Amino acid sequence: MSTAAPQPTAGGPAEARLGAEAAMAQMGMTFSRDNRCFIVAAQVYLMLAGLGLPINGSLLSDSASRPAFLHLFTLGFLLMMIYGIGGHMLPRFTGNPIREGAWPWLQMGLVHAGAASFVAGYFAGWHGLVVAGAILAWLSLAMFAARVWPVLWGSPGGTR
Numbered sequence: 001m002s003t004a005a006p007q008p009t010a011g012g013p014a015e016a017r018l019g020a021e022a023a024m025a026q027m028g029m030t031f032s033r034d035n036r037c038f039i040v041a042a043q044v045y046l047m048l049a050g051l052g053l054p055i056n057g058s059l060l061s062d063s064a065s066r067p068a069f070l071h072l073f074t075l076g077f078l079l080m081m082i083y084g085i086g087g088h089m090l091p092r093f094t095g096n097p098i099r100e101g102a103w104p105w106l107q108m109g110l111v112h113a114g115a116a117s118f119v120a121g122y123f124a125g126w127h128g129l130v131v132a133g134a135i136l137a138w139l140s141l142a143m144f145a146a147r148v149w150p151v152l153w154g155s156p157g158g159t160r
């Protein structure tokens, strides 16, 4: 009776699984610098959003600043948290790597510039600044979608 471990067939499911495991081992458990920065930034935006409480007496007042404080929370806190946690966890669930390099930093620059312009535009009552911020934030969302798409729909470990 042979004691040798079963060998995966070339191009088969066993090989794909081995590729996925190797990719995950290479990814490791620790957060990359960009994902850490997204999560730290999320905390900062949460604290800024919380300023609405002492300033307006409620997190969401009916004043003109309502969309500003709301989007400090949604665009700043929620979205940044999703970027950081999603960018870290999704590749580990599927075994497909996420686009790194300059892409996450560009995505981060766009969302910071977008959130800041959007919020400042509402505070100042400058419609053009609100629209500019909206476009920048939307571009950041589009970039995250482009980075996450191959993670979700690529083959496990990139072997198929």
Ligand code: HEM
Binding pocket: 066, 067, 070, 071, 074, 075, 078, 079, 133, 134, 135, 137, 138, 141
């Ligand atoms: C590209 C990013 C985004 C843009 C350009 C955007 C833009 C807007 C605008 C123009 C409004 C109407 C504000 C007004 O009443 O004058 C709005 C409302 C709202 N947005 Fe966003 N938004 C974005 C992202 C988000 C995200 C990520 C969330 C949640 C996770 C969110 C949640 C909401 C909610 C709940 C309201 C309704 C606020 C209310 O009840 O007054 N938005 N958004």
